[in-house]
Amino acid sequence: MSVVSPIPSYILVIDDEPDIRETIKEILEDEGYEVGLAEDAAHAREALRQRRPDLILLDVWLPDDDGITLLKEWSEGQALVAPVIMISGHGTVETAVEATRLGAYDFVEKPLSLSKLLLVVQRALEAERLRRENIGLRKFIRPQPDPIGDSAVMRELRQQVQRIARHNAWVLISGEPGSGKELFARYLHRCSPRAERPFVEVGVAAISGEHAATELFGSEEGGRISYGYLEQAHGGTLFLGEVADMDPAVQAKLLGSLETRTFLRVGGSVPVEFDVRVVAATHRDLEGEVRAGRFREDLYYQLNVVPLRIPPLREHSDDIPELLTYYVELFAEQERLPARRFSAAALKRLRQYPWPGNVRELKNLVQRLLILCRGEEITLEDVETALGVRDKPVEAEIAVAFDSPLRAARKQFEKAYFEYQLAVSGGNISKVAQVAGIERTHLYRKLRELGIK
Numbered sequence: 001m002s003v004v005s006p007i008p009s010y011i012l013v014i015d016d017e018p019d020i021r022e023t024i025k026e027i028l029e030d031e032g033y034e035v036g037l038a039e040d041a042a043h044a045r046e047a048l049r050q051r052r053p054d055l056i057l058l059d060v061w062l063p064d065d066d067g068i069t070l071l072k073e074w075s076e077g078q079a080l081v082a083p084v085i086m087i088s089g090h091g092t093v094e095t096a097v098e099a100t101r102l103g104a105y106d107f108v109e110k111p112l113s114l115s116k117l118l119l120v121v122q123r124a125l126e127a128e129r130l131r132r133e134n135i136g137l138r139k140f141i142r143p144q145p146d147p148i149g150d151s152a153v154m155r156e157l158r159q160q161v162q163r164i165a166r167h168n169a170w171v172l173i174s175g176e177p178g179s180g181k182e183l184f185a186r187y188l189h190r191c192s193p194r195a196e197r198p199f200v201e202v203g204v205a206a207i208s209g210e211h212a213a214t215e216l217f218g219s220e221e222g223g224r225i226s227y228g229y230l231e232q233a234h235g236g237t238l239f240l241g242e243v244a245d246m247d248p249a250v251q252a253k254l255l256g257s258l259e260t261r262t263f264l265r266v267g268g269s270v271p272v273e274f275d276v277r278v279v280a281a282t283h284r285d286l287e288g289e290v291r292a293g294r295f296r297e298d299l300y301y302q303l304n305v306v307p308l309r310i311p312p313l314r315e316h317s318d319d320i321p322e323l324l325t326y327y328v329e330l331f332a333e334q335e336r337l338p339a340r341r342f343s344a345a346a347l348k349r350l351r352q353y354p355w356p357g358n359v360r361e362l363k364n365l366v367q368r369l370l371i372l373c374r375g376e377e378i379t380l381e382d383v384e385t386a387l388g389v390r391d392k393p394v395e396a397e398i399a400v401a402f403d404s405p406l407r408a409a410r411k412q413f414e415k416a417y418f419e420y421q422l423a424v425s426g427g428n429i430s431k432v433a434q435v436a437g438i439e440r441t442h443l444y445r446k447l448r449e450l451g452i453k
Contacts, residue, residue, distance in 0.1 A: 006193040007235030007275060009125055012053040014038045014070075015087065016062050020112070024057065027114050028121070041065035049220065050270070052231045053082045055124055058104075060088035060095060068095065071102045079103070081227060083124040087112065132198050147183055148326055149319030153311055158187070164306055165191035172243075172303050173281040175310030178360030181281040182241060184310055189237040194277060197236030202229050205245035212250045217257070219266040230263060233276045243280040243303065244289050248296075255299045278303060313355040313362065320351050323359065327366040337370040345380040353387065372427045385423045415450045422452070 011033050015021045025035045038044040041064045060067040074080055086099045089110030096107040105124045165188050173181045189199045207215050218228035257263040262271040280303045289295035332339035373382045421432045433443045
């Protein structure tokens with residue numbers, strides 16, 4: 001495996017003056033950027049068809065269509081494909097305002113100050129990188145710089161990922177649901193020379209049917225170009241989540257592109273090259289899926305260059321206290337929940353629990369405990385209730401006085417019954433009402449009558 005070098009950003013310069021085009025090209029290439037040139041709107045459209053840029057420098061005045069017309073065309077009904085910096089020697093306030101309204105990042109006047117231009121280019125590329133990163137992290141309550149845990153298992157796993165990240169080999173991540181496969185895929189990307197380039201996540205189960213090819217490869221329909229996932233990830237990492245769920249037809253289309261490193265957009269006729277690192281993940285036995293005929297063997301070997309197994313939480317239970325602390329602080333910060341502490345007995349119980357849902361289950365349990373518990377300390381009883389587990393059958397705890405009047409005995413039974421259902425459901429009123437077969441409003445009245453808070 002060879003060590004991969006960082007992929008430079010690709011900048012498209014559109015200007016009708018040859019001297020300016022070449023000067024800008026030389027300056028940008030000296031700074032390590034890759035540069036494409038276009039002398040008018042027609043050549044600009046063709047350049048966009050050939051390759052998706054990371055940034056566009058666009059002159060307002062062009063010999064055919066002007067720059068504002070191009071900007072309108074690119075922004076109509078969709079976001080701009082890349083940040084656009086307008087340049088002009090005849091700019092007006094009205095032109096600058098219109099360009100900004102259409103989504104241009106900035107407006108630079110001629111004669112160009114090359115130092116200022118480089119600064120604007122750097123800022124635009126950084127703003128776009130942060131925008132992409134923010135989109136990818138919206139599902140997280142706050143960013144996790146590294147996978148959490150100081151156990152020997154986690155330290156070795158992080159070191160393994162760091163070694164893999166230095167190379168360009170494709171990776172197949174396996175692990176139980178909730179164990180952190182996507183988290184490690186993002187960590188792999190951050191540790192790699194591709195860290196400044198896009199991380200594009202694809203839920204493959206959602207890609208099927210007639211729109212699958214468009215989503216993966218983009219399209220050139222009606223004179224407009226749409227860039228698919230492969231082009232969006234160019235220079236970066238393409239993450240295929242739960243790859244075993246991929247539609248067979250999509251498997252065949254994707255395999256051809258991965259083998260040749262090229263693809264055709266829907267409606268296009270010219271092959272497009274791409275450079276991505278593919279990281280796939282699955283919780284299934286992919287070799288078993290191949291034997292069962294549900295996953296292509298050739299695609300499996302294409303993806304499984306470097307296997308990476310994410311262990312379940314029960315295999316690194318020493319990390320549980322640190323994970324609990326992290327999620328308590330997280331929910332206290334983001335959801336204003338009280339930052340409760342765990343008693344020694346509660347902590348011991350959680351370290352012994354098998355965690356079938358792994359880290360995802362732990363996170364949900366912490367949130368549930370912070371919402372439902374009342375004291376500053378989370379007790380063993382709180383934990384048992386939240387887990388829906390009791391050390392002995394609840395039925396044995398129901399002491400109905402048979403010499404009592406029927407009404408009193410029934411009340412004793414109902415109180416024990418609803419306390420049990422609330423414990424099993426984690427306090428979920430809707431679930432209790434469904435199990436008991438009564439309306440929520442009636443259940444609330446019943447709980448008040450029984451003295452259950």
